[in-house]
Amino acid sequence: MLAVEGVSKRFGGLMAVDSATLSLQPGGIIGLIGPNGAGKTTLFSMISGFVAPTEGRIRFEGADITAEEPHRRAERGIGRTFQIVQPFAGLTVCENIAVGAYLRHAKRSDATAKARDVARRVGLDAELDRPAGGLTVAGRKRLELARALATEPKLLLLDEVLAGLNPSEIRDIIPVIRGIRDEGVTILMIEHVMQAVMNLCERVYVLAQGRMIAEGPPAVVCADTRVIEAYLGHGAAARLRAEGAVHG
């Protein structure tokens, strides 16, 4: 469904993403993890069209979308949330979600109905008429999710929707994300909360210093020497194994 082929992004002297390749089949939740500054958000921005890659191509359902504007990609069915939440602060929650719903529903009544439906699914139905600027952090994260969902995406890119939430809020939102997957939306998520990654993702990609260094089921990837070293530094994997042997 989505194929990222050898995509690179250079910011001046910095290679933010270095020929990253990734391919998604329809269905399921796929994780994208990696240490801070690995280039995860840049890769997301290239998939959603906000940043043009320096090299490589991006295909969605067979079509080359490398040069397409973000709104065209949204029409094709790529939805995204922002790591730093971007609510339309002056509008109510319902109006915020309706902007997304208007993509596929031209009539106000249809768009509003869709917005209410989505709000219920993400647990925002009690806040519909509140100004978006007055929501809590958890509320804003749900709003990001709701707006993206209202565009009825086939592929949903979630950029750290769990960051900044407390454990009970995370526990509340995980079933929501599962519910979205169960309705047939493919999810690609950047996440630092490893417990959630292990819990939700069928497969993860690991990005470190702009390169894709590993790919596979979360349990396998987390035991991968390169992945451990990317997070903890060179030699860490061997040290951990030695310690494990002593304690074992």
Next chain:
Amino acid sequence: MTARDLIPIAVLTILAALLPLAVTSSPVLNFLVFMLIVALGAQGWNILGGFGGQFSFGHAAFFGTGAYVTAILQLRYGVNAWAGLVLATAAGAAVGWVIGFLSFRSGLRGSYFALVTLAFAEVLRILANAASFTGGAAGLLIKLDVRAANLQFADRAVFYWLVLALVAAVLLLTRWIQRSRFGAQLVAVRENEDAAKALGVNSLTVKLRAIALSGGVTALSGCLYAQYFLYIDANIAYGSWISVELLLAPIIGGVGTVFGPVVGALTLHGLGEVAKQFAGRIPGIDLIVFGGVLVLAVAFARGGILGLLERLRDRGRGVMARGSKEVSHAGR
């Protein structure tokens, strides 16, 4: 749109239409017509600036285009004044689209966009002042020939009703925008352009539509100005005074609201007239009042007069709600 959307517009229009039956003095009617023309132009500004968040400092570019197009069509080509009205509006929309295309395509936002619009208006002013086609510095005088076919009426009240009808039509247009997909997308672009794009909003198209509509409405007001006062020159039609008037009225009245521009124009010109009555010997006293009102609005009434009223109403409701809660607690 529902009946609730339409009734306030209808009621206010009917009330305003009854005014000339009570007031027949021509200075007062002159004042009312001028104020409504400013209100109409300000409604145009409000579509782009209020709903779209793209603050233009150069709406004179559209006002002047409307005035000049109708004047030149009548004087040089003998076009009927009513047709001139339509063509002037179309010309304003076209100028809006071109200015929008040039500035939005290059990603100008905020103060940069404001400065570019100011520059366009100034360029047009200087060109109109220099070219003989536009009458140069001497300006253009539309021939006095009082006939309804020429859009000139013996009774000032008729012109008042005409302008009022157009103001009401734009109130309806604005209400429709507010309730439509286009309006939702326009407001989304104002609030956060990147987030809007991610939700599938083609922000360039949306902004271009807004500036074309805005330019058309403001050109219509310029055309009416030329038709009522029958004389324009570059400093009237493309002067920065009108750019300032057109953005001041919505800011005072309530930016991004349906009635804001009309309320703002009424307040500003009402206060200006009152000040002139009391201190007519001081030249420019009305401008001092404008400045004072602007300072007050920015300092104490973000969201303008309508925003202030809404906040007061909400506070009133809040007090009542709290009151009734206490009562129900006491009841238990």
